[in-house]
Amino acid sequence: xxxxxxxxxxxxxxxxLFYSSxxxxxxxxxxxxxxxxxLGVCLKYLKDMEDAKDAVQQIDIKxxxxxxxxxxxxxxxxxxxxxxxxxxxxxxxxxxxxxxxITENLxxxxxxxxxxxxxxxxxxxxxxxxxxxxxLNEAQRKCVDLFYLQQKSYKDIMALTGFDxxxxxxxxxxxxxxxxTFVIQKVKQYSNSKKNNLxx
Amino acid sequence: MRKPFSILLxxxxxxxxxxxxxxxxxxLTSNENRLVEEWLNNSPLASEAIEGLMQIREKTKLTTAxxxxxxxxxxxxxxxxxxxxxxHNKMVYWIVIGIIxxxxxxIATFFVVNILHRK
Numbered sequence: 001x002x003x004x005x006x007x008x009x010x011x012x013x014x015x016x017l018f019y020s021s022x023x024x025x026x027x028x029x030x031x032x033x034x035x036x037x038x039l040g041v042c043l044k045y046l047k048d049m050e051d052a053k054d055a056v057q058q059i060d061i062k063x064x065x066x067x068x069x070x071x072x073x074x075x076x077x078x079x080x081x082x083x084x085x086x087x088x089x090x091x092x093x094x095x096x097x098x099x100x101x102i103t104e105n106l107x108x109x110x111x112x113x114x115x116x117x118x119x120x121x122x123x124x125x126x127x128x129x130x131x132x133x134x135x136l137n138e139a140q141r142k143c144v145d146l147f148y149l150q151q152k153s154y155k156d157i158m159a160l161t162g163f164d165x166x167x168x169x170x171x172x173x174x175x176x177x178x179x180x181t182f183v184i185q186k187v188k189q190y191s192n193s194k195k196n197n198l199x200x
Numbered sequence: 201m202r203k204p205f206s207i208l209l210x211x212x213x214x215x216x217x218x219x220x221x222x223x224x225x226x227x228l229t230s231n232e233n234r235l236v237e238e239w240l241n242n243s244p245l246a247s248e249a250i251e252g253l254m255q256i257r258e259k260t261k262l263t264t265a266x267x268x269x270x271x272x273x274x275x276x277x278x279x280x281x282x283x284x285x286x287x288h289n290k291m292v293y294w295i296v297i298g299i300i301x302x303x304x305x306x307i308a309t310f311f312v313v314n315i316l317h318r319k
Binding site for chain 2 (some may be wrong): 023079
């Protein structure tokens with residue numbers, strides 16, 4: 001088999017190659033893409049480089065074993081869940097030594113990791129969006145407005161609002177997630193009222 | 201000002217390792233910074249990772265660690281590959297043995313039936 005296929009660039013393609021050939025080479029290519037990110041996640045929770053390196057290696061082993069057992073569809077989302085659960089378990093083991101930082105970001109919803117089916121976007125109007133932005137809390141509204149509408153960078157937003165990097169990132173992410181929820185609710189209401197009008 | 205609907209869309213721009221390291225080092229242009237930041241907003245994995253990566257001041261430590269982890273991953277995979285091949289070879293070995301045994305039983309049965317028939 002020609003292993004050095006440069007054109008293979010999606011995770012799904014690599015997974016399909018692995019499942020069809022059971023050749024671990026493809027898992028290697030796939031996992032190496034995420035080493036830096038996994039290291040970052042482990043560093044966030046474990047706070048120590050050596051512990052984080054060990055954790056990434058353990059997660060890699062877990063992933064390799066699990067991939068033989070289950071057919072994974074969304075690799076990146078699954079990898080994130082496996083990595084975070086592993087780190088949280090490690091933190092729990094060392095409870096007392098380390099303080100686990102629980103943030104709103106720990107709650108990962110399906111919509112965060114799976115962004116298929118954006119059909120609802122077709123019905124979104126400018127009015128709905130503006131109304132929804134106004135429903136966000138002040139910090140989220142400010143950060144969403146500066147980042148998405150005024151095209152400011154995180155650094156600029158930090159300077160303008162006095163928030164730190166993590167706060168800016170969290171406000172933008174949560175703001176975006178809430179905005180989506182508000183807009184989807186409005187689209188549903190709109191399509192329901194349209195149906196009712198047609199029935200009448 | 202950018203079209204507001206873009207807020208609801210997720211950027212699918214993949215960010216490579218080097219770009220992320222350059223972002224951490226503050227070496228990117230403002231356009232490139234935005235690409236990375238939009239990606240951070242859409243990827244829970246990257247968003248958590250960046251917080252951990254920012255804790256390390258010397259970015260060379262990160263590249264060294266990544267190299268080490270990848271090296272050990274390669275070793276692990278080679279071991280697994282060897283084990284799989286050994287298992288496969290063992291299976292082939294037992295299949296061949298099985299076929300030989302069945303053939304021998306068939307031949308023996310043929311001779312026994314032949315001898316009994318002559319008697």
